[in-house]
Amino acid sequence: MRVQSYLNSICFDRMLHFDEDNRDDVEAVMSKYLDKTYIPLCSFAMTDSNKDSFGTLLQSIITRQVKMERGVCNSLSYLIGELLDNIYEHSDSSNGYVFSQFNHSEKAINLCIADTGITINGSYQKANLYLDEINGNEVEALKLANEGYSTKNRPEAENRGYGISTSKEMLVVGMKGAFFMLSGGAFHRYENGANDYFDLRDIFRWNGTVILLRIPINVPKNFNYTDYLE
Numbered sequence: 001m002r003v004q005s006y007l008n009s010i011c012f013d014r015m016l017h018f019d020e021d022n023r024d025d026v027e028a029v030m031s032k033y034l035d036k037t038y039i040p041l042c043s044f045a046m047t048d049s050n051k052d053s054f055g056t057l058l059q060s061i062i063t064r065q066v067k068m069e070r071g072v073c074n075s076l077s078y079l080i081g082e083l084l085d086n087i088y089e090h091s092d093s094s095n096g097y098v099f100s101q102f103n104h105s106e107k108a109i110n111l112c113i114a115d116t117g118i119t120i121n122g123s124y125q126k127a128n129l130y131l132d133e134i135n136g137n138e139v140e141a142l143k144l145a146n147e148g149y150s151t152k153n154r155p156e157a158e159n160r161g162y163g164i165s166t167s168k169e170m171l172v173v174g175m176k177g178a179f180f181m182l183s184g185g186a187f188h189r190y191e192n193g194a195n196d197y198f199d200l201r202d203i204f205r206w207n208g209t210v211i212l213l214r215i216p217i218n219v220p221k222n223f224n225y226t227d228y229l230e
Helices: 004-010 025-031 048-065 069-091 120-127 136-147 164-174
Strands: 014-018 040-046 095-102 110-115 180-185 186-193 194-199 208-215
Touching: 014 025, 014 164, 025 040, 025 164, 025 194, 040 048, 048 069, 048 095, 069 095, 069 110, 069 120, 069 164, 069 208, 095 194, 120 136, 120 180, 120 186, 120 208, 136 164, 136 186, 164 186
Parallel strands: 014 040
Antiparallel strands: 040 095, 095 110, 110 208, 180 186, 180 208, 186 194
């Protein structure tokens, strides 16, 4: 019963949807979670203005739910913005998906951002870039994305990649958090000095990309999020 109650609370089988037409309604519904420690499962229509509006709403609610230092708040804003932009620019997904839960014992926000798009490997295939390096291997595609190899074929974007590398360094190196990514049948873990890639094709596959961030609310005293901005 406790599991079912929790699933009902996070809207597991009836996720909230945020689009241009029902923005005011969703904001009213989401305001009910200001005194909670979680944001229920939400989907949002993938348009430029809508993902920006949803990202602002998401950040606003989390910062109201959890007391955090200003540096953490600024980092949260950056991470949400970067990852929502990634979905918009690369996934070809009509919707994005979000879930957030504050873990009291870890003193950390667990934030999940996902899509049901073409995967990172599919994005490289669509752009017709780095195909020889990838050679059909989704793990190699995931490595390239995390090392900053862009699918945007223009000089100013060549080293920016998916915006992932900057976000990872800020979160893991600067804030001492953790970063996990699943795309297709490839999985990446970056935390506590571990920087691993796994081929999960024989075990599990997600037709899209899922990113999970563990964001500490207490960070090292010398942390400055601007040190990690490109």
